Amino acid sequence: MKFAPIEDLFHIFDETAQILQDELSCTYLDALGETGENIFHGKVLQEEISELSQKRLMKHYQEFTLDKYQKEEIRKAYQLAILKGMKENIQPNHQMTPDAVGMFVSYLIGKFTHGQALLSMLDPAVGTGNLLYTILNYLTDKNITSYGVDVDETLIRLAYAGANLQEHEVHFFNQDSLEPLFIDPADVVVSDLPIGYYPNDLRASEYTLASDKGHSYAHHLFIEQSIMHLKDGGYTFFIVPNNLFLSEEAHKLNEFLKKHAHIQGLVQLPLSMFKNEQSAKSILILQKHKEGLQAPKEALLVQLPKLSDAARTKSIMDQIDTWFRQEKQVGK
Template sequence: MDPKKIQSPYELVNQATEVLKEALKTDYLSALSETLDNLQQREVHVENGAPTPETVQKLNQLYQQIELANLSKTELLALFQLLLIRWQKVDRPNANLQATPGSIGLVLSLLINLFKTDQSQPLVITDPVAGTGNLLFNIAQQFAFEKRELSLFGIDNNDDLLALAAVLADYLHQDVTLMHQDALTPWLLPTRPDVVVADLPVGYYPVDSRTEKFDLRAKSGHSFAHYLLIEQSMKTLAPGGLGLFIVPANLFEQSEATDLLHWVTTKVHLQGLLSLPHGVFQDNAAQKAILVLQNHGGQAKQAKNVMMANVPDLNNITELRNFAGQLKSWSQENHI
């Protein structure tokens, strides 16, 4: 992919978004969603006289210079990644709301292929904290190269993020079912997922009354949302289902983690913990890892040696190929 090919569209879309943001006195996220929707509809949406005719004319002049139809899916994903980074710089959303870097999708795809080899049926993948959909869309793009059939579901309780996810899905011609709900209530899915992927929000869950049936609820006070989401995901997955969770790298080193460690080693199979490289996330201080869990049942069994590894630089193709080979060797040695 030629980075120069997306530079001009990025600058023009960003400029149009900034113009609309100022005109509507809104945040960058909302202005970006509306800008991309306007471009798709080929007209500026006007409501209650806003934006003004002068702004509409200015936006239309910008829109005439933007051509996204000629971009491939890979190029569109790269463009959207740049726009999401711009959103994070302008709006400075809470760390739990920031988009998951697209490069993580490659690592998760390698892991999914490692554990889920049956391609006779579409693979059902759910992200219970989907946000803008960036993680799901990047995973889908990896599997598109392999022509593997997927059925995608995204859940989030933030309708602004889901609105952008819906627009991005339209541009990518990506079939995905997006649901606006609290992921700690029963998921409104037509079937149990084969795989759950989630960049888990870290913090306390405020609605104590909803945590009463969770094993990992706090004994007093608010419970950790990321603990509850792990439990909810694993209980919703199909037998032998795979849970891939982006978590703090020190997840099991915290004093409160005793119950979590006991739960993931007795209620499910703890298959791996992979440390992600520094600099993958915008917040360099927050070192992250991928927690690999698998439900009991089906063909699943506990690996003799839990997979512990450092994910290499995601921009280094040679190192990534070596890493993929290491994963395959681990799988063969542990009969996964």
């Protein structure tokens, strides 16, 4: 892919966000969400903008037409602008799933849902939507109805603008994902799980995976909520810490999973992607129980090498293809 279109797009997003940031006295991220909406509608929606700034904004907006750029070019340029905004205003919950991870999750979803042309997909921690849009841009052979939930208003506004710019139909809910969700069960739940403690002990107490003392692990509650919002036989693709099954609450999580789901696989992401071994993550693939559905004879357990190591990466991909042929009768 040429970089020129991505650079051009980033320049449009960045310049116009800075103009709106100054005019509206807001953060860069909030201004980016506003400019995303303006670009989609092809006009300045904010009434309080000075005439000079309106003219400057419209000059940039007229350079953008949706059919001029590919969806992935729009996603990557928008992602770069979001990353710039996150550096200005760092918060622990403002983190983006790396592209390589999103692409590999897309590949796995394609393999596990082979033969399913229609899918419904839920991301209960959608954030800016980057993981979801990577999947939607990659799985172009499927018709996917998507749902995204996030408690953070800034992030969900960015996700909403990003969906419009890439012309993805996504239903967004700005709420605490661990409160009741009024969403039909999905074929696939995908999420880069928020890690940490959930502060609402009263709400947590309604979950099987609530801690017996102190705050509960938010990521455990997200796993339970996700499985409850999955169709029988549906799949989850969670990005989880490598030490998920080593914590003091792991026994409870194991019992819950035995009762409700089959572990289909655990794919350890390259350690080179992370600052240190403690922050390393894996992709956990679960399938919700369904009458007549058997657990795999062997779960898919692989450790991905550095993706720059072509020979080892090919060897692992061959190993994964073999597993799919043996367990799922899915050919190359």
